[in-house]
Amino acid sequence: MAEHSEARMNTAQLLVSMIDRPATTLSYVGQKPGWAWITPALLALVGLVVLNIASAPLISQLALRRVQQQMAGLPPPTGRTDGWPD
16 A cells, blocks of 8 residues: 555556555545545446446346246136136
8 A cells, every 4th residue: 555655546547456456446545635536436336337237138037037937826817807706
């Protein structure tokens, strides 16, 4: 951490060090006044958006499969539509 406390890190260095040394980088960002925290926050936000976009089709397929399994386990319909048993 001594190497980061004396030198100022630019945005590219922050992005690389967030992956390489996240604890050290977040400690550095926490010590700096102003807007230094915005780069790690945006990196995390972009990562979450990309993850959600990439996993949405798979999650949708899994949810559909689960609903189909639940529907297959239900008894067959009785023909009544008012909700009362026969």
